[in-house]
Amino acid sequence: MTFRQARWDEPPIWELSASAPTGRAPSISGVPDRWTRKEALRWPELSELEVLRHYTRLSQMNFGIETVTYPLGSCTMKYNPRVSEVIARRKTATELHPEQPVETVQGALEIIWRLERMLSRITGMPEISLQPAAGAHGEYSALLMIRAYFRDKGELGQRTEVLLPDTAHGTNPASATMAGFTTRELPSKSGCVDVDALRAAVSDTTACFMLTNPNTAGLFESDILEIAETVHRAGGMLYYDGANLNAILGITHPGKMGFDVAHLNLHKTFATPHGGGGPGAGVLAANATLAPYLPIPRVVKSGRKFRLDYDRPKSIGKVRSGPGNFGLDLRAFVFALIHGEEGLTHVARRAVLNSNYVAARLGKRLPRPFRPLVKHEFLLSGEPLLSRGVRTLDLAKRLLDEGVHAPTVYFPTIVPEALMVELPETESRRALDEYVAAFERALDDTDEHLRAAPTATSVSRIDEVECARHPLLSWKDLRADGLPPGGASDGRKP
Amino acid sequence: MVRWIPDSQRDEEEMLRAIGLTTSDELYSDVPRKARIGRLGIGTAQEEGEAVRAVDKILDRNRPFSRFANFLGGRFATRYFPAAVDSILQRSEFYTSYTPYQAEASQGMLQALFEFQSLWVELTGLDVANASLYDGATASGEALLLARRVHEGRRFLVPASLPWEERSVLSNYATGPGLTVVEIPFEERTGLIDLGRIAEEVRTGDVFGVLADVPNGFGHLDDHLFELRSTVGDLPLIVRADPLALTVLEPPAHYGADIVVGEGQSFGIPPSYGGPGVGLFACRKDFVRLSPGRIVGATHDKDGRRAYALTLQTREQHIRRSRATSNICTNESLIALAFVVYASVVGPRGLAELQRGLAERARTIASALAGLDGLRSPRFEAPYLSDFTIELTRGTASEFLERLRKRGVLGGVPLRDPRPGAPDQPERILVSATETVDDKAIAKLVSAASSALASTGGSK
Ligand SMILES: Cc1ncc(COP(=O)(O)O)c(C=O)c1O
Numbered sequence: 001m002t003f004r005q006a007r008w009d010e011p012p013i014w015e016l017s018a019s020a021p022t023g024r025a026p027s028i029s030g031v032p033d034r035w036t037r038k039e040a041l042r043w044p045e046l047s048e049l050e051v052l053r054h055y056t057r058l059s060q061m062n063f064g065i066e067t068v069t070y071p072l073g074s075c076t077m078k079y080n081p082r083v084s085e086v087i088a089r090r091k092t093a094t095e096l097h098p099e100q101p102v103e104t105v106q107g108a109l110e111i112i113w114r115l116e117r118m119l120s121r122i123t124g125m126p127e128i129s130l131q132p133a134a135g136a137h138g139e140y141s142a143l144l145m146i147r148a149y150f151r152d153k154g155e156l157g158q159r160t161e162v163l164l165p166d167t168a169h170g171t172n173p174a175s176a177t178m179a180g181f182t183t184r185e186l187p188s189k190s191g192c193v194d195v196d197a198l199r200a201a202v203s204d205t206t207a208c209f210m211l212t213n214p215n216t217a218g219l220f221e222s223d224i225l226e227i228a229e230t231v232h233r234a235g236g237m238l239y240y241d242g243a244n245l246n247a248i249l250g251i252t253h254p255g256k257m258g259f260d261v262a263h264l265n266l267h268k269t270f271a272t273p274h275g276g277g278g279p280g281a282g283v284l285a286a287n288a289t290l291a292p293y294l295p296i297p298r299v300v301k302s303g304r305k306f307r308l309d310y311d312r313p314k315s316i317g318k319v320r321s322g323p324g325n326f327g328l329d330l331r332a333f334v335f336a337l338i339h340g341e342e343g344l345t346h347v348a349r350r351a352v353l354n355s356n357y358v359a360a361r362l363g364k365r366l367p368r369p370f371r372p373l374v375k376h377e378f379l380l381s382g383e384p385l386l387s388r389g390v391r392t393l394d395l396a397k398r399l400l401d402e403g404v405h406a407p408t409v410y411f412p413t414i415v416p417e418a419l420m421v422e423l424p425e426t427e428s429r430r431a432l433d434e435y436v437a438a439f440e441r442a443l444d445d446t447d448e449h450l451r452a453a454p455t456a457t458s459v460s461r462i463d464e465v466e467c468a469r470h471p472l473l474s475w476k477d478l479r480a481d482g483l484p485p486g487g488a489s490d491g492r493k494p
Numbered sequence: 495m496v497r498w499i500p501d502s503q504r505d506e507e508e509m510l511r512a513i514g515l516t517t518s519d520e521l522y523s524d525v526p527r528k529a530r531i532g533r534l535g536i537g538t539a540q541e542e543g544e545a546v547r548a549v550d551k552i553l554d555r556n557r558p559f560s561r562f563a564n565f566l567g568g569r570f571a572t573r574y575f576p577a578a579v580d581s582i583l584q585r586s587e588f589y590t591s592y593t594p595y596q597a598e599a600s601q602g603m604l605q606a607l608f609e610f611q612s613l614w615v616e617l618t619g620l621d622v623a624n625a626s627l628y629d630g631a632t633a634s635g636e637a638l639l640l641a642r643r644v645h646e647g648r649r650f651l652v653p654a655s656l657p658w659e660e661r662s663v664l665s666n667y668a669t670g671p672g673l674t675v676v677e678i679p680f681e682e683r684t685g686l687i688d689l690g691r692i693a694e695e696v697r698t699g700d701v702f703g704v705l706a707d708v709p710n711g712f713g714h715l716d717d718h719l720f721e722l723r724s725t726v727g728d729l730p731l732i733v734r735a736d737p738l739a740l741t742v743l744e745p746p747a748h749y750g751a752d753i754v755v756g757e758g759q760s761f762g763i764p765p766s767y768g769g770p771g772v773g774l775f776a777c778r779k780d781f782v783r784l785s786p787g788r789i790v791g792a793t794h795d796k797d798g799r800r801a802y803a804l805t806l807q808t809r810e811q812h813i814r815r816s817r818a819t820s821n822i823c824t825n826e827s828l829i830a831l832a833f834v835v836y837a838s839v840v841g842p843r844g845l846a847e848l849q850r851g852l853a854e855r856a857r858t859i860a861s862a863l864a865g866l867d868g869l870r871s872p873r874f875e876a877p878y879l880s881d882f883t884i885e886l887t888r889g890t891a892s893e894f895l896e897r898l899r900k901r902g903v904l905g906g907v908p909l910r911d912p913r914p915g916a917p918d919q920p921e922r923i924l925v926s927a928t929e930t931v932d933d934k935a936i937a938k939l940v941s942a943a944s945s946a947l948a949s950t951g952g953s954k
């Protein structure tokens with residue numbers, strides 16, 4: 001193992017300069033004195049190079065896809081094409097204000113319209129809105145649409161419950177609560193929806209069943225058509241969490257599976273960069289029943305011209321201030337255009353192949369719950385390590401020392417000590433083999449090394465429990481806490 | 495064959511064989527026949543160069559605001575940003591990384607987010623900021639929900655001057671828990687919030703929170719804000735503030751704000767037709783465990799080195815699920831990074847000077863327009879910074895702006911609810927000063943406006 005992450009003793013930016021303005025902010029004619037800042041903003045004065053050096057050093061203490069394999073399950077950490085970055089930075093894309101007259105943004109509207117048409121075909125759902133900012137925001141918007149639909153039907157008072165499998169991503173139940181529903185999680189059977197349990201659970205109080213397929217155990221819900229029928233027979237809506245769409249592009253789609261409404265994460269399947277946690281771009285896809293409830297404005301084409309349509313009386317209105325994360329939509333459009341039909345289908349097949357290839361090999365070392373054939377991701381259980389006094393967390397940290405990112409850990413919760421591994425289509429066979437080798441070296445390391453990991457990263461193991469117990473959340477807190485200034489290390493033990 | 499998928503067909507065949515399969519169809523043996531689809535019909539693959547040409551051809555149908563005398567602004571800034579900001583955003587270690595779940599391998603982003611939080615704390619005067627929300631409007635929505643968690647009631651007060659999009663977003667956030675957003679009218683002459691009405695609403699009861707904005711939807715500074723705290727008693731007071739304005743204005747915590755939200759796009763990234771931006775969110779320390787979003791904390795590694803990690807996660811969806819304080823997962827980290835890099839490159843003095851300069855320019859624009867017959871500039875008698883509102887006394891804002899556009903001027907943001915059935919609205923336009931507005935641009939605006947008004951007969 002030869003990997004070592006950069007280890008800069010890089011202090012917080014305010015420690016880089018003693019020079020900060022003091023006294024009052026400049027006064028502005030016509031602005032009464034009571035408004036003027038009496039103490040200037042407390043922030044360091046630095047040269048451009050000092051700022052650049054600071055953030056460049058910080059960047060060197062951060063894993064990214066162009067440096068390491070990043071197999072976070074459910075996150076679809078694939079290569080973010082450079083060409084999309086270049087296109088998204090064109091002045092003809094960035095220097096557009098959402099309130100510009102439509103005549104001056106015909107290109108943007110056309111991109112949105114064409115991407116919507118493409119996504120409509122990919123999802124098998126007639127209508128698309130690109131307004132939500134991320135997946136969870138799409139879930140929330142869709143649930144508001146469902147709410148409005150049942151209100152119009154006079155069933156809102158009765159349809160108060162959202163059902164989900166216990167493997168559902170945390171955003172699903174959280175979105176349901178925010179949209180005013182109660183939630184009930186149904187126990188899975190062998191990692192999939194237990195259709196009998198679902199039949200017993202649905203009723204005229206069911207507003208919606210939320211499902212991702214393939215699910216977060218990496219399994220395709222083969223009973224999907226019966227699931228759809230069960231939910232529909234009870235008068236409920238079937239919601240598709242599209243976070244895992246990468247596995248099924250061109251094979252099946254939410255429309256064919258019987259879903260009524262869906263969200264997609266363009267920052268997963270369509271390769272827009274995750275940005276260290278965002279921005280993303282959520283997409284709403286709706287069937288004909290729910291389409292009238294999509295957020296406004298809708299982009300419509302009349303003749304050769306595109307315009308914004310606000311005349312949707314049933315629409316839930318706006319879910320954020322702009323029309324969407326256009327910068328991300330454009331990147332996704334470039335991705336889909338270059339791949340085309342064959343490419344997108346290849347994306348899915350290769351992602352699933354990668355996942356099964358690595359699952360078969362790592363399955364020899366750690367137990368794999370449920371059936372062997374998986375889709376874009378797979379689960380392992382770190383439970384056998386417990387007898388060595390080692391946890392999944394230790395294994396994850398030890399993997400960092402190999403110069404690879406760890407899988408998602410401790411999710412879904414139906415598997416003890418879970419590791420959720422996703423290796424998207426852009427990982428080469430060589431990268432997969434190296435990942436397996438790294439994983440095996442980590443497993444074969446001594447218990448002490450595992451517990452002491454990581455040692456090759458810019459800092460060693462962080463006690464996150466301690467961090468939450470004594471929260472220091474800003475410079476202001478650090479000042480109050482009396483941490484000595486200067487230097488990265490003050491020698492204080494946690 | 496797209497180069498983004500590595501290896502040859504032979505490699506793939508070998509990989510299939512290694513797992514005991516012969517064709518990639520067998521990977522999908524668990525997908526029922528009846529759920530299979532045929533062709534998608536989205537077209538065939540394009541070479542990178544071909545796709546770039548095709549997309550550029552579409553994009554060329556846009557007319558970027560930099561090609562006009564541009565007075566657009568308000569909730570989306572069209573300002574200039576130093577090139578250094580984007581050069582940091584293009585570090586792949588930042589832009590291609592995920593949420594920093596593995597803290598030890600992600601110190602760079604974590605520290606940058608800690609600095610971002612610190613900057614919003616300094617700007618607002620509050621105690622705690624989170625690591626970003628989607629945008630300014632959703633940050634207001636989350637603030638509404640937080641207010642409801644700390645105070646009983648069903649009614650939430652907002653100024654009627656708030657842009658319609660934001661009222662719509664707030665109404666959506668209010669829908670789930672069955673809450674109501676109530677619009678407080680403004681004084682006709684000043685556009686300032688009707689304090690008497692707020693006092694009355696608070697007395698009648700059932701109010702759980704109040705939102706005010708700095709500057710308000712008309713671009714003005716609402717002097718009544720200084721009286722708001724004493725008017726609303728112990729109700730949570732939310733201020734939605736513009737970050738650049740806060741470099742010269744009193745921090746909202748000083749006049750009693752409990753939560754301060756904002757849109758941060760104006761610090762470092764162009765508007766890109768409305769997104770991405772970044773939602774700014776800060777609150778009092780005693781609200782933090784009920785607050786939404788990811789938060790980075792400072793701590794130490796086991797060797798005593800300073801380190802950072804995501805913290806207070808028991809509030810969040812991945813742990814608390816249906817009882818989480820918010821559903822947010824993916825946020826706007828990269829734009830939060832842009833925010834703190836921008837502020838650091840320009841520096842605190844530079845920012846305050848920039849705001850002062852833009853305010854001076856806005857005054858020049860306002861008085862240049864004031865001489866024209868057919869509009870009032872500024873419409874409201876109240877202090878302002880870079881933005882102010884004009885009102886046409888004849889013709890419609892959309893015709894007026896269209897005439898301006900034909901003469902190479904983007905005159906501003908029409909302040910109207912475009913939904914059919916919206917109540918009759920005065921013809922108001924929000925006009926903004928940016929770095930690119932020079933004397934020539936102002937002269938162009940005035941001449942385009944005067945000829946537009948001249949060709950509009952009769953009064954409205
Ligand atoms: C299965 C699943 N559903 C929903 C989400 C939420 O998406 P986002 O992070 O874009 O809000 C995620 C991603 O984290 C996910 O993996």
